[in-house]
Amino acid sequence: MNIDIENMTSCNGNKVANQFVISTGDGVRVFRSYTSNIARIDADGNVILDSKYWDYSATTSKYRNLFLGNDTATCRRLIKSGVYKLDDLNNRELDHEELDHENTLDRLNKVDLGDLCVHCGNSTAFGSGRFVNRYPVFGLKRGHGIEYTGYCCYECELAFESERGDF
Numbered sequence: 001m002n003i004d005i006e007n008m009t010s011c012n013g014n015k016v017a018n019q020f021v022i023s024t025g026d027g028v029r030v031f032r033s034y035t036s037n038i039a040r041i042d043a044d045g046n047v048i049l050d051s052k053y054w055d056y057s058a059t060t061s062k063y064r065n066l067f068l069g070n071d072t073a074t075c076r077r078l079i080k081s082g083v084y085k086l087d088d089l090n091n092r093e094l095d096h097e098e099l100d101h102e103n104t105l106d107r108l109n110k111v112d113l114g115d116l117c118v119h120c121g122n123s124t125a126f127g128s129g130r131f132v133n134r135y136p137v138f139g140l141k142r143g144h145g146i147e148y149t150g151y152c153c154y155e156c157e158l159a160f161e162s163e164r165g166d167f
């Protein structure tokens, strides 16, 4: 099964930490807050909320409302009328393992090198002699799908420019 995890996006377009939408590829979407599954919509639009965590905190409610496209009062009304079902969305060990595995892979695939040059691996910190003219590099892909974040030092930049024949 092809699992896709995306951060929720706030109304000003920024990615929100710890609030995720998980798509399982069969039309099922799950809203996950921190490590808990909060709400699940299947391909037919049927909604199941986690009986314990659906209204856990103001943050949970805010992003649950964004996920479901309504407000907390409407959500309560739909639970009462039986349109939204309450169930335990956090007790399926196998799913947890799969999701944690995906999260771990995602973390492992992003390497933050800090002050190091993403090309030569030398420090570009202040006083290293490579601080001047360094520039930040985000998510440089270099084999095995790993994305490196760090800096490009001036020496490596010069090497690239001469390769391109800009001199």
Ligand SMILES: [Zn+2]
Pocket (backbone or CB within 6 Å): 117, 118, 119, 120, 121, 122, 152, 153, 154, 155, 156
């Ligand atoms: Zn370098």
